Amino acid sequence: MSTIQAIEVKCYRLPLPVPMEASAAGVMAGFDMVTVQLRDDQGAGGCGYTVLHEGQGAAVAAIADGPFREILQGADPRRIEWLWIQMYKRTHYAGRGGPVAFAHAAVDVALWDMRGNTLGEPLWRLLGGFDPKVRCYAGNIDLNFPLDQLLEGGSKSVEAGFHSVKMRLGKPTLAEDISRVEAMRNHLPAHIDMMADANEAWRVDQAARAMKQLQRFDLVWLEEPIAPDNFEGYRHLRSLGLVPLAAGENLHTVAEFTSLINAGGVDFPEPDLTTCGGITPFMKIAHLAEANGLPVISHGAHDLHVHLLAACPNTAYLEWHAFGLDQFMAQPLTVADGFATAPDRPGHGIEFDWVGMGKFLV
Numbered sequence: 001m002s003t004i005q006a007i008e009v010k011c012y013r014l015p016l017p018v019p020m021e022a023s024a025a026g027v028m029a030g031f032d033m034v035t036v037q038l039r040d041d042q043g044a045g046g047c048g049y050t051v052l053h054e055g056q057g058a059a060v061a062a063i064a065d066g067p068f069r070e071i072l073q074g075a076d077p078r079r080i081e082w083l084w085i086q087m088y089k090r091t092h093y094a095g096r097g098g099p100v101a102f103a104h105a106a107v108d109v110a111l112w113d114m115r116g117n118t119l120g121e122p123l124w125r126l127l128g129g130f131d132p133k134v135r136c137y138a139g140n141i142d143l144n145f146p147l148d149q150l151l152e153g154g155s156k157s158v159e160a161g162f163h164s165v166k167m168r169l170g171k172p173t174l175a176e177d178i179s180r181v182e183a184m185r186n187h188l189p190a191h192i193d194m195m196a197d198a199n200e201a202w203r204v205d206q207a208a209r210a211m212k213q214l215q216r217f218d219l220v221w222l223e224e225p226i227a228p229d230n231f232e233g234y235r236h237l238r239s240l241g242l243v244p245l246a247a248g249e250n251l252h253t254v255a256e257f258t259s260l261i262n263a264g265g266v267d268f269p270e271p272d273l274t275t276c277g278g279i280t281p282f283m284k285i286a287h288l289a290e291a292n293g294l295p296v297i298s299h300g301a302h303d304l305h306v307h308l309l310a311a312c313p314n315t316a317y318l319e320w321h322a323f324g325l326d327q328f329m330a331q332p333l334t335v336a337d338g339f340a341t342a343p344d345r346p347g348h349g350i351e352f353d354w355v356g357m358g359k360f361l362v
């Protein structure tokens with residue numbers, strides 16, 4: 001038996017190395033990070049975190065530190081599914097997604113990390129143990145970059161060891177988007193795969209027109225061409241058979257993924273554990289995809305997701321996110337020859353530079 005004795009919730013506002021733009025979010029200069037640290041009466045610890053756009057971290061931290069703390073204090077940390085449901089029930093009226101899902105994620109990761117630390121096992125083996133080597137791509141956020149900077153970013157990703165590079169779409173005209181994709185395709189070596197992410201820039205008719213023009217570039221996928229919850233729109237666009245579709249970073253529940261997959265609206269389901277309630281629901285979504293004959297890819301938080309994707313047989317790609325959290329980690333993940341390798345350290349194996357992050361505490 002073990003019981004949770006200490007719960008520490010913190011909120012940080014971390015600056016980005018360079019301001020970045022995506023269509024739906026606009027220009028971002030920094031991001032919020034909420035951390036949850038747990039300790040049990042046996043001395044075992046676990047650390048979880050979630051990241052989100054600037055200005056909303058305090059709300060997420062308040063949920064973790066309020067109703068979730070009441071549930072966790074004195075509870076058995078090994079009953080992760082049970083605790084997840086208790087947190088879900090306590091907050092479902094104003095929850096089922098949104099800030100609650102982010103708070104849920106930070107706590108759930110801390111519980112899984114604690115389990116891994118207690119057992120001396122890395123998460124990727126605890127969760128299934130398929131293959132520690134995971135194919136990854138550079139998830140550049142570059143809509144605001146002028147063309148020369150966009151192409152330079154592509155080159156840097158290839159030099160860093162990536163074999164796949166994603167760029168952003170959603171310029172004021174489709175012609176500009178297409179000319180940027182064409183420039184990038186001509187710039188990158190032929191063996192480098194490309195993805196594109198429109199971040200909800202278009203209506204369904206605009207997306208259909210864009211996909212006709214994008215077809216000739218043989219993209220691995222087009223991501224979020226339209227609003228994330230327009231499942232009928234995704235079904236229609238996918239039925240055109242022009243470009244494979246990826247979506248999911250803005251879905252916050254297993255139920256939403258079930259709806260999107262049942263609608264036949266996605267080729268690459270893309271859950272993000274930090275937005276969908278943590279490792280527990282992420283793994284359900286990954287298995288749901290597998291059961292439907294689909295691959296799974298991840299969005300953001302690559303130091304955590306590498307474990308989850310290394311656990312799954314249907315993994316396609318890990319997104320290497322551009323938030324630059326690596327600078328606050330003792331042993332950040334590395335990429336070589338297009339792959340990242342999940343570490344063998346217990347839990348998620350991430351050790352944060354708490355002192356360095358201290359000056360960004362909200």
Ligand SMILES: [Mg+2]
Nearest residue numbers: 197223224249
């Ligand atoms: Mg995206």
